[in-house]
Amino acid sequence: MQSPKHPTAGHILQLARLSAPFAMAALCLWALSTRIELPSASEIWALLGGLKLWQWLAACVATAVSFWALGRYDSVAHRHLQTGLDGPQARRAGMAAIAFSQLVGFGLFPGAYARWRLVPGLTAMQAAQLTGLVGLTFMAALAVICGVAMLMVPLSPWFTPVGGILVATALGATVLSFLAPTLSLGRLNLRWPSLTAMVALSVWALIDVLAAGSALWVLLPGMLDIPWSTLVVVYLIALAAAILSSAPGGTGPLELMVFTLLPAQDSTGLLAALLAFRLVYYALPAALSCAMMLMPQRLKTMRAPVIDPDLLGARRASACALQHQRPCAETGVIRQNGGHVQSFGFNQLALLDSPQISVALLDPLVGELRETLAPLKRYAQQRNATPCIYKCSARNALAARQAGWAVLRIAAEAVLSPAAFNEAGSHHRQLRRKLRHAEKSGLTVLPAPTNLPLAQMEALDKLWQEQHGGARGTTMGRFEANYLATQRVFLAWQNDRIIGFISLHVSKAEWCLDLIRICPNAPDGTGHVLLRAAISASAEEGIARLSWLRSPIIAMQPGWIRGCAGSKPALHQPGSRATWPAPAGVKWSLPGLKWPA
């Protein structure tokens, strides 16, 4: 057992870790003293005294802008971590935390402590996660900004290649984060910020550093004539060095880098400007943040209650809350894909949250889409995601457009009325031929029993996936036992063997075709017989609409649907609930009816 009086290797390492920032600061200050001739205190004071009042005030304004942007930056980080605390108090706490930690240094701990103390409801773990996230993403954003600035203002020959590498790396990382939204490190799963969050973080970081650089520029004594763009680029690089060093307040590395990149400038004037900048940008905010941390209750009483009117009455229910009586049967896909029922007041949406978007699928389950647009936007904003409505009807698309949303027509829905379905007529002869082929081969189609023959169905699904290169996801159903249990299933039997099946989403007024799985060597017409069985069953149950599919507009080809729906096909325009007749001379097809051989 180790005696506490004898230092262990762990203690030594801890001591080294704590003293490293001070050592770094001392080393940089020593290096600085060898590069420049340090002026006397009286010279510095004389230069500081020569600064005009407007310069001090302008620097204070620029500092305020910079910290305001940092507060906004913290809000984005809160939203990424879904703390639910991205309001004004969290922003003020973020400002205070950064003001405190940039003075104290030591990386994670001061910032986490400040956030934990100033934001009620934030746990110590969340505060640490938040501080880590802010630190890492700010470094990344600063690297991108530095890269762009180095390309735009190449003060040195090495600026261009280094800037190019930084920008290319950032673009590569962005693409990677989109394709693989979660980074798994053993048991640890890290979620990249969404593209929306990345843009927001970059913009706030840009505003912050531009304002901070401007504060330094405005404090330059009259003897120095340094262009704003040059000084800002120098400041960006010096700031990156200061953050990497973890030196308290970046003291040493920041100054050393500024003097290294501006060797021809008067060192006394530059040092005076840096000292003034330290007073305005570091000391003043740190003093304010210390006062805030001493009296966190005071901050709370200053806060007005925040109620977001858009999200009043918002609540989330699992997908099992889907009602049988809903306009679009296809909303049943959320049972499988991690979707949920999101209520905004009396309106309900079938919502799916992904790393990048919050997408409302099809038309609202209950209520009016126009009333959900603002809440959906706010809901998505709270998780740094993009709001989206996917496969809505033309009427709702119009409502979205009237509200200023961008609307894109992407698909056409093919539907038929089961009661009006008729196989007679010369233009259905191909269909009748297919049905005869299937019947001659001894094929029988039956509704699936309550206890689905899952083993055979799964084997068939595997066979189908092998032939088709796997199943797609999200709005396309995939084979899963519990999911199928909520659907209407029809099985095609041949010699006591299942050679195909289809499944349909069901609601009170509509059925919607979901899965189609047919054995590669099934007889010709197997799919047609399955679909005819579904049409007959839906007609018997008085279902008004049978939705075959929503096909990309460009995929619509001449074909079969006219035969299904009779001489006056009841076709829906993309997502439209109103029926539109097919254009004269155009027949519509269902790609899904082109069965595999």
Added chain:
Amino acid sequence: MACPSWSEMVIAGLEMARLINRPGKVLPASTALNQSVVAAGSFATSTAEADHEDAGWEDALQTPGARAS
């Protein structure tokens, strides 16, 4: 398909394409076996559930800045 702006439409389009073409594991419909009550079509299938929903409303109304869940 609708989004607040065309730039967001680009992000949403790319993400939908990713989700459809590169799906992850099949998420089980864990509650699917309870669907018989859903199929019955009532808004609140039990008093307890209705109470739970009311609690969500109260949370949303009383917690400043918090989202009901």
